[in-house]
Amino acid sequence: MGVSTTAPEAGVAVVTVDFPPVNALPVHGWYALAAAVRTAGTDPEVRCVVLTAEGRGFNAGVDIKEMQRTEGYGALLGANRGCAEAFAAVYDCPVPVVAAVQGFCLGGGIGLVGNADAIVASEDAAFGLPELDRGALGAATHLARLVPQHLMRALYYTARTATAEELHRHGSVWRVVPRTGLRAAALELAREIAAKDGALLRLAKTAINGIDPVDVHRSYRFEQGFTFEANLGGLSDRHRDAFLAGGGERR
Template sequence: MSQPFHTHLQDGIAELVFDHPPVNAFDSHGWAAIAAELERLGADAEVRVIVVRAEGRGFCAGVDIKELANHPERIVAVNKGNYDSFKAVHRNPKPVILAVHGFVLGGGIGLSGAADILVASDCARFGVPEVDRGAMGGGAHLQRLFPVQKVRHMYFTGEMIDAAEAYRLGAIERVVPRAELRDAALEIARKIAAKSPAMIGLAKEALTGIEDGNLEDKYRWEQGFTLEAYRVADSQEARDAFVEKRSAQFNG
């Protein structure tokens, strides 16, 4: 089975590049592979910094809704893949920089909220369509990016915000044209890679340890509500409507 990404290492900088047309939406196997690769890179002594970016129309559209529409029982495997991937970024011993463009949805939000540094192209759009897809999740990571009321507005309405607004709210380090996105991420990565790996490793562990609350525990709490949502008929209807490209019809 081919992987939905490729990896490249040069001068201590590892690039993990999503490349899964048309929208970089990953199934349960894809998320598991992403988590495993991030963990492998974090354990590689030659890697000093990790840059995650993407080819195609957008950074990441989240999970493969078609898989879940056809196999709702795979929600447990998808949940695990998401959890492991986000944790592999947040708890990675190496700094992780995300370079995002186009749509950043669902699992893309989870990765972004878990990252150490975020750069974005001016075409980037951030959103959590979970409620409209019959699921939950992503709120903990979204709240690591934006203020709590903004998170709730985005979550309840499904409305997206652009890179300029995300920058204004303090989530993004730099906004650049799409053609300059990779260079912007690598410029930051080179500055970090030039420093003592031991000192950077200690800094990452220290900074993660002083965060307010435990991100992984918060996300695990959310995932329980995804399983609960899947027991509601509206959840299946939401996924069916998305796959069939029609408006959902909810009862009461």
């Protein structure tokens, strides 16, 4: 359990997240993920990073149970800072990052894939932000990188999800494959990327980030401010308690 890194072939590092039962990451998990991506990206032998996960789904966001059992705002602050660190690690990774997504990709998962360079998804993958149902805000910055503006707003306000095929039609998912072929498909794309000159790939990643029309760091930080406002006003605890009372881990 935790975050691990493997090197299945030359030039490719695979960072795998495994926090059963649903990959809802505790505070330390977000920091561990950030550290693993940064370490892989700064390895001069690595030319592409694949971000993947074990289990039923790719990512279910933050560990709400940890937040609700912690006195004060320590877990809230830790989760927000940890998410920001992990999202930034993916975006700022010196080499391209390919996200391999299966099952649910929710909340913080959207922050990760929205900041990735390419996404390969299984046929059962679903992407969404249930934030309003969990007493939180955030990651609209990253959802807006996956779908058009008005669809992003509708998905955000309703907490509905979009399928992998829908995102493929919008051009944000590279390929949709059976779950059994997800890892192979992600490695195939990573292998094609890693075949390029490593120095040029790093220059290309810096150049593409430099012309990005949205400053993802600043816009996500702006969103986080409203999450803190909701928490200080008591809205967040009410929604998180209701979520946990209803079973919590059901997805």
